Amino acid sequence: MKKLRFFCAFWLLGLISGQAAATLNVFATVPEWAALVKEIGADKVAVYSATSAMQDPHRIDAKPSLLAQARGAQLVVANGGELEIGWLPLVLRDSGNAAIQPGRPGYFEAAVHVAMRDVPSVLDRANGDVHAGGNPHIHLDPRNLLKVGEALTARMAELDPANAEAYRAAFKSFAGKLQAAIGRWEGEAASLRGIPVLVQHSSFVYLAAWLGLKETATLEPRPGVEPGSAHLASILERQKVVPARMVLRAPYQNAAASQWIAAKAGIPVVVLPFTVGGTPEAANLFALFDETIARLLKASR
Secondary structure (H helix, E strand, C coil), X not given: CHHHHHHHHHHHXXXXXXXXXXXXXXXXXXXXXXXXXXXXXXXXXXXXXXXXXXXXXXXXXXXXXXXXXXXXXXXXXXXXXXXXXXXXXXXXXXXXXHHHCCCCCCEEECHHHCCCEXXXXXXXXXXXXXXXXXXXXXXXXXXXXXXXXXXXXXXXXXXXXHHHHHHHHHHHHHHHHHHHHHHHHHHHCHHHCXXXXXXXXXXXXHHHHHHCCEEXXXXXXXXXXXXXXXXXXXXXXXXXXXXXXXXXXCCCCCCHHHHHHHXXXXXXXXXXXXXXXXXXXXXXXXXXXXXXHHHHHHXXX
């Protein structure tokens, strides 16, 4: 009898320990949110990023590999703001996973937790790939990571109550480190305030607002539309009046337009990592901003 009681107690302890270490399967649409999930979940989560830093997150094919990953997910972490509108609805629909559909606890959108910039007053497809809710590239203001992270932690705790306290503790630690880093970054980047820049696509609106950069023109005549020679010539002419000091683009964007305008205007092209993995140095969320600010400062000297 004593042996039986010992065996039952041992089995129960193992069961409880196994539940506490249970893995939450997360499907993140972009690398920045996959990285945030990992900061909160550590070894309690298995995270799959549907895209890489070298892909345009607007233009992804709903491949069978994505469907397979979504089918086994307990939580989808999407950017929202219509960033993934061309492919994520298809993945969700065809996954056959009822738990991760919009409106269910297994579906989370980051953009609804922050104040969106560049909300259009008029919606017209003639204006290019304009997002109705505003510019979706919210992660490049690190203060938004705190807002999204708080909500995401609550959702992860709801879905995986056995590890809820671990998630809350990890986010508290991450938030403290991030707040300290934000203060450091703002001090390092103080000299960037007011510097005029050109951008290839409206990818850096939140970064510019946070650091005080002044966007003078966008190389794309409309969002998602490659610039023609006439448009680039007009930007070059504007340089005579409002001279930008650098051209910013993301690693996945076509380099031709930015290189042409930079050569003609005599200013550098700055390829910013844009998201985690965008450069070898930008291996996590902290390194993303370290590298971004370092590249901007180097170009501004």
